[in-house]
Amino acid sequence: MTLKPSLAVDLGFLQLKNPIMPASGCYGFGKEYAQYYDLNKLGAIVVKATTPHERLGNSVPRIAETPAGMLNAIGLQNPGVEVVLEKELPWLKQYDTPVIVNIAGSTLEEYIEVAEKLNQAENVAALEVNISCPNVKAGGLAFGTDCVMAEKVIREVKNISRYPIIAKLSPNVTDIVSISQSVEQAGADAVSLINTLLGMAIDVHRQKPVLANVMGGLSGPAVKPVALRMVWQVSSAVKIPVIGIGGITTGNDVVEFLLAGASAVQIGTANFVDPYACINILQELEEFLSTKSITDIQELIGKAK
C-alpha cells in the first residue's frame, strides 16, 4: 500500500491543506454549506463579492439555464463591507480554513475603500480583486478588459491593503496573457481565472431575454475548455501562482487544471448542482492520486506542458 497522498499546495503567500476552494458568489459566506459538511475540509473559502456599500443587485430573473451551464446576473447583491466585517467574517472565525474576501467596486475609489476597511478584519487570508464582473454597469469588467486599468486598480489595492492580492481575471478579452502580465507587474501575488463569459439566453415564448438584465455571466462545465486554455496560457506567462476556475465538477477536472499550470482551483456552479460538490471533488482527487501512485499533488502542476 502506498502512503496517503499529500494534497497540500503552497501558493507562496498562503499554504493550503488542499487545492479546493469554493468560488466567490457561489458559496455565500459559507453558512449554507456548513449545514452539509465541515468547512474545515476546504483548502480555503472565497466569499461573495463585497462592495463599500450595500448593493441591491439586479431584477429577476437572475438565473437562466444553458447547455451544460448557466447564466447569472446577480449584480453583486451584498450587504456592504461593514456588515461583512461585523457579521459574516466573525462567524467564519470558528473555522481554521483561510478566508479569501472577493472585493468589487464601480470605481477605483470603491475598490480602495473596501480594501482599506477590510484591513480591520481579523481573519482574512487574502483579497481577491474582482476586476471581471460582467453584471454591473460601469463595473469591474471595464477594469478587467483593459491592461492599463487592470494594472492601476491592482497596484492601488496592493498599496493600501495589508493582505496578499489575487487578481481575478475576466475571460472576455482578446489577450488574457497581457492582462495577466499587467497585474503581475502591478504587484498581484496571484491571479485567479476565469470569471464568467458574457452571454445571454432568449425565451422564445415571451420573445424577450430570459434575464431581466438581458446579459449575464456564463459559468459551469460549458466554459471549462476556455478556462483551461486561459490557465495554460497565463501560467506560462507569469511567475505568480495561478488559481484555476471554470466548470470544475469532478476530481478529473481539477487534475486537468493542475496539469495546465494551476496551483489551486475554485469550484463555482458545481456547488449548486450538488451541495457536496467540493467534498466529492476532493475525494475523487485523492482517489486519482492514489490510483496513479502520486504522493504529492504538487507534482501535477504544469506537468502537461
Added chain:
Amino acid sequence: MTLKPSLAVDLGFLQLKNPIMPASGCYGFGKEYAQYYDLNKLGAIVVKATTPHERLGNSVPRIAETPAGMLNAIGLQNPGVEVVLEKELPWLKQYDTPVIVNIAGSTLEEYIEVAEKLNQAENVAALEVNISCPNVKAGGLAFGTDCVMAEKVIREVKNISRYPIIAKLSPNVTDIVSISQSVEQAGADAVSLINTLLGMAIDVHRQKPVLANVMGGLSGPAVKPVALRMVWQVSSAVKIPVIGIGGITTGNDVVEFLLAGASAVQIGTANFVDPYACINILQELEEFLSTKSITDIQELIGKAK
C-alpha cells in the same frame, strides 16, 4: 387553418428560401450530406474554408469532446482553391441552393489570391471571409481580433471580388462591436458570427493535451449563450445583416438568434450529432411559426430588443 408560414429571408444581396445554412467546415462540400437529403432544401450552403494552396492540416487527434460541446483543430485542411474550382463547385451546380465559399489565408496576399481565383467560378453567391480561424499559426485569428487588420483584409477582398462579402468574426475578442463596425466600414455586405472560442482539454491519463495542436476551437451548444450575446450586440451596432452561428441544434435555438437580431443562421456541430440536423431544425422552425401563428419569419428578426 393558417397559411403555411413564409420562411424566406432577404439578406439584401441574397434572397434565401429559408434562414438555415450549414456552417463552414461542418459540411465539407455538401457531398456527404447529399446522401441523407436533398440539398435544395437548404437556404444556402457554406463550404469548407478554401486557401490558395492545398493545406495538409494539423496532426491528430483533431477532435475532443467537451461538456455540451467539442474542440476541433483541423488546421484548415483543404485541397486548395484550384481543386475547389475544378471539382467541388461544379458538383454543386446540380443544386439551385446558393453556395457561399468560405476563404482563409495566412497573409493578406493569400486572402486576395483565393478571392481573385474564385472570380472565375460560376456558382458562387457570396464569399465568407474567415478572419477568425483559431487553428492556424499566423492565421486568420490575428486578422479577426484586431480592428485595423480586419478592416484591411475585408476592404482588399471586397475590392478584388465580384461577390458580396460576408465577414466571419471571431468571438475571442474584448469588443466584438468595434470589430463588426470596422468590417462594415470596410464594405462587408454582412457579418457572420461566431467562429469558435479558443479552448483546450487535457487527458488526465496521458497527462497531455487531448488535441495534438494543444488548443482548438470550441463549438456546439456550450457556446450558444456567448454567440447569442454577440449577435445581439452586433446587430444593434451595424446596419448590414447579421448571420448567427454557434451551438444551434433546435428550431427554438434558431428563433433565439432571429429574436436577437440575426437575419439567417448557420448550423455547425449539430450536423455531426445528427446528419439530418438542418432538416429537422427547419421543420421545428416551421412548426414553431405555425403554433405561434406567425406568417412571415422575418417578423421575428430583432424582435426581442
Added chain:
Amino acid sequence: MKHSVEVKSHKTIGQDLYEMIVIAPKLAQTAHPGQFVHIRVIDSLDPLLRRPISICDVDKKRGSVRFIYRAGGKGTKILSKSKEMTKIDLLGPLGRGTFPTENQAKRNMLLIGGGIGVPPLLYAAKELAKQGASITAILGFANHQVVILEDEFRELGDVIVTTVDGSYGKQGFVTEYITKEPDLYLACGPKPMLQAIKNHELLQTANGYLSLEEHMACGIGACMGCVTKISISDENSEWKYRKVCDCGPVFPAERVVF
C-alpha cells in the same frame, strides 16, 4: 438534507401533469406545508440545474412524500420519465417561509390555488383540517384537462373549481369567486394571480400568505439568484431583495412587493 429516494409510484394525472410519490421517511417527518425540494432530474451535465418542486403531501406513517408537477420544459420532462423503483436525488425540505398551519383551529381559512400552484396547498389544507379549521378552497385551472386534486380538497372543506375557458366548474378567474373575508388566506399560483389576490377588496384586512416562484440555482440560499422584493416595514414602500428559496417560498402577503 440531501436524500437519494426511491420512486414508489409515478403516473400522469392530467395533461402534462404527473404525480410522483417517493419513499423518504426523514423528509416526511420534517417537512412543513409550503416547503419544497430541489430535484436533480438526471445525473448529467445537461440539464445542469436542479428543479424546485413543492411538497404536495406527506404520509408520515408510510414515510412517503408526494409531488405533483407539470412536465413543461426540458428538466421536468426528463423527470417524468423516471421509473418506479429507481432513485432520485433531492435536497429538502427547503424554505424557512412556510404556510402557518399551527394554532388555526376554528378559524375560517381560504385557500386559493392556480394551476400547478394547487398542490402545495393540499398539505396545508390537511394540517389545517386536522385542527378543525374551516376550509374553503378556490382552485383555478386553465381548462378541464388540467384540473387536479378536486376530490381531495372536497374531503377537507368547501371547494370552488374555476376554469379560464369554462370547460369545467365555474368560468373565470379565482378572484371572481372570493365572496367573503376569511380569517386567513393562503395562495399559490402565477404572479398575476397572486397580485390580484393581494389587491382583492375582500382581502385587505385578512392575514394572507403567498407562495412565490423564482428561477433558482442553489435552492439553499447561497447564490442570491432567486430573490423577490419584500417590504421591510409596514409604513413605507421601502423593500429589500429576499431569497425565495431561503426566506420563502411563502411570505406574508402584505410584505410582497409586486
Added chain:
Amino acid sequence: MKHSVEVKSHKTIGQDLYEMIVIAPKLAQTAHPGQFVHIRVIDSLDPLLRRPISICDVDKKRGSVRFIYRAGGKGTKILSKSKEMTKIDLLGPLGRGTFPTENQAKRNMLLIGGGIGVPPLLYAAKELAKQGASITAILGFANHQVVILEDEFRELGDVIVTTVDGSYGKQGFVTEYITKEPDLYLACGPKPMLQAIKNHELLQTANGYLSLEEHMACGIGACMGCVTKISISDENSEWKYRKVCDCGPVFPAERVVF
C-alpha cells in the same frame, strides 16, 4: 443509413466489456467486414458526439447485428446502460475501406487482434471461413478478465490467445507468436501493435490490412477530424491525410504511415 434500432440483447461479457445485439435488417444486409456504426448513446447534449463502434458480426437471416465494446469513458458507460427493447440511434454501415473477404478461398489468412480490436475480425473471419480460407487467429489481451470471442474463433480455425500478464494463454504480445508468413493478414488493435505488425519481419511481403481508430466527430467524411497519414505512392515517403471514417477504417498496411 440512419437507423433507430431495437436492442435485442445487451450483456456484460468480461471486465467492462459488453455485447449488444440490435435488430437492424438493413444494416445486416449491407454491412461489410471492417465497417462500423456511429452511435448516439443518449438523446442529450452531454455527451454530445456519437461513438464509433465496429460491426462484430451480422446475422443476415435474423436481421441482427452484434457489437462488442468496452465501457471505458462517459459515452460508452451510458451506452452500456441501454436496456433490451429500447431504441438506439445509429448511422451505418460506415467506412469504404473494409477487410477484403472476397475471392480468398484456399488462402492462408492470419488475423491479429488486440483487445477491443478483436471483435471486428470475427465478421471477417466468418466470411473468410465460408469461402474455405484457412484461418489462423492470434488474439492478444491485457489479462484473463478481458479475453473475448476465443471459442467463436476456434470454430473457424487455429487460435492463439496471448495475455500481457500471462494470466491466460501464452504470455506476451501477439507479434511474438507470428511464426510464418501468411498470404494475407488482417489486423485491428492499438496503434503500437499495428505498427509492430506492419514492421514484423515475417510480414514484409504478405498483403496486409490494418483497421485504424481515430477521434471522430461526423463519422461520415464531412469534418476532416479523423485523418491518418496514408502514403500516396509505393516509391517514396510522401503521404496525405485520409479520413479514417470515410476512406477507412481499414487501409492496406503498406500505405499506413505511422
